Amino acid sequence: MAKSRGELSGEASRAKAVQAAVELFATSGYQGTSIARVAEKTGLSQSGLLHHFPSKTALLSAVLAERDAEDGRFLAAQGKPAGWAAFDALTALVVRNGTRPQLMGLFVRVVAEGTEPGHPAHRWVREHYAGIERFLTEAVRAGQESGEIRADAPVGTLVHTTVAVLDGLQQRWLLDTDRLSMADEFRAYVELLRSRWS
Amino acid sequence: MAKSRGELSGEASRAKAVQAAVELFATSGYQGTSIARVAEKTGLSQSGLLHHFPSKTALLSAVLAERDAEDGRFLAAQGKPAGWAAFDALTALVVRNGTRPQLMGLFVRVVAEGTEPGHPAHRWVREHYAGIERFLTEAVRAGQESGEIRADAPVGTLVHTTVAVLDGLQQRWLLDTDRLSMADEFRAYVELLRSRWS
DNA sequence: GTCTATAGATAGATAGAC
DNA sequence: GTCTATCTATCTATAGAC
Numbered sequence: 308m309a310k311s312r313g314e315l316s317g318e319a320s321r322a323k324a325v326q327a328a329v330e331l332f333a334t335s336g337y338q339g340t341s342i343a344r345v346a347e348k349t350g351l352s353q354s355g356l357l358h359h360f361p362s363k364t365a366l367l368s369a370v371l372a373e374r375d376a377e378d379g380r381f382l383a384a385q386g387k388p389a390g391w392a393a394f395d396a397l398t399a400l401v402v403r404n405g406t407r408p409q410l411m412g413l414f415v416r417v418v419a420e421g422t423e424p425g426h427p428a429h430r431w432v433r434e435h436y437a438g439i440e441r442f443l444t445e446a447v448r449a450g451q452e453s454g455e456i457r458a459d460a461p462v463g464t465l466v467h468t469t470v471a472v473l474d475g476l477q478q479r480w481l482l483d484t485d486r487l488s489m490a491d492e493f494r495a496y497v498e499l500l501r502s503r504w505s
Numbered sequence: 506m507a508k509s510r511g512e513l514s515g516e517a518s519r520a521k522a523v524q525a526a527v528e529l530f531a532t533s534g535y536q537g538t539s540i541a542r543v544a545e546k547t548g549l550s551q552s553g554l555l556h557h558f559p560s561k562t563a564l565l566s567a568v569l570a571e572r573d574a575e576d577g578r579f580l581a582a583q584g585k586p587a588g589w590a591a592f593d594a595l596t597a598l599v600v601r602n603g604t605r606p607q608l609m610g611l612f613v614r615v616v617a618e619g620t621e622p623g624h625p626a627h628r629w630v631r632e633h634y635a636g637i638e639r640f641l642t643e644a645v646r647a648g649q650e651s652g653e654i655r656a657d658a659p660v661g662t663l664v665h666t667t668v669a670v671l672d673g674l675q676q677r678w679l680l681d682t683d684r685l686s687m688a689d690e691f692r693a694y695v696e697l698l699r700s701r702w703s
Numbered sequence: 704g705t706c707t708a709t710a711g712a713t714a715g716a717t718a719g720a721c
Numbered sequence: 722g723t724c725t726a727t728c729t730a731t732c733t734a735t736a737g738a739c
Binding site for chain 2: 334335336338339415416418419420422423432436461464467468470471472473474475476479487491492495496499500502503
């Protein structure tokens, strides 16, 4: 099965390119990264890279799909938590993310760029928020039905603020990876919610 | 005092260029904006613009200084609030920012880019966070001394979470300028703090 | 203070050989 | 599947005329 020339089998180059793009987009953003740099890091020529991804936008899509897949696997492994357990699942996600600054950088920078309507990641950004807000909303409602969360808790505000805390901590953490614990801060916030709305 | 050729008096072109840069950086970020586009929007040639700002970085510095000046004027007008009054001052700032999506876009995008150490705005980003955290920390400590805020309130966490909520709401709001009220969400969060730590 | 002209680098993308 | 070569556009910045 050995190849006669320099090509890698099947998906190998593609996967390597996605990983290189993740790392570069994470530090320089999408706009700030050239496909030439991704190609170099992958170990391909620019055209070699463009064989796998016909355009830079296609490369971005692959990167975002990869990110979704990783986070999806993690959340799916925790089932469908309801009530406060959903906040604990988010805490677990924060703990995990705290060990992967690259994924954080990617998220923070691509979301910041992608809030602009014309940006190639705009649709992904919208869907990302819709997804996490749906997840949290359903969990809070379920918690209210089971009586674990007070019925008069303002669901929308609770959800929006929680997502805001997550995003804000991530951004702030990038500036101080060593001295700030996203997980500790988020846990304290969740305790605040619990004490108020249990 | 009429000028014989096409030049504007003194600072006029410069100010106009800064305003154009604010608007373009706000929507496309710093990296995503070319000085040519800023020049066009200003009504100058590219070289005409570079007469006022010898480099793109210099233009960015002017933009950030302008932003600081505006926010500084606003906060200074409110004196040096202590205790919960500081959170009310922040609420007022949020209300004001809710009417200026451009300033929000500028902040969100430049901060996201600028968390990277090599970025020309990196120093500004660090100082921005240091400033707001100092402001809030002092206010909370003062509130504790006056007895308005419980002595066992975790100051650091309180400060970090509050800043995170601010940043997260801003980012999220850019995606839904019409349907989301940053001010309402932030007010609800402050109420949560007040009920827990008063 | 503003312009034209231009330099030199780099951008994203395509054609065609192997 | 990967390469070299090339295209065209755009980028930041400088030189020098008016």
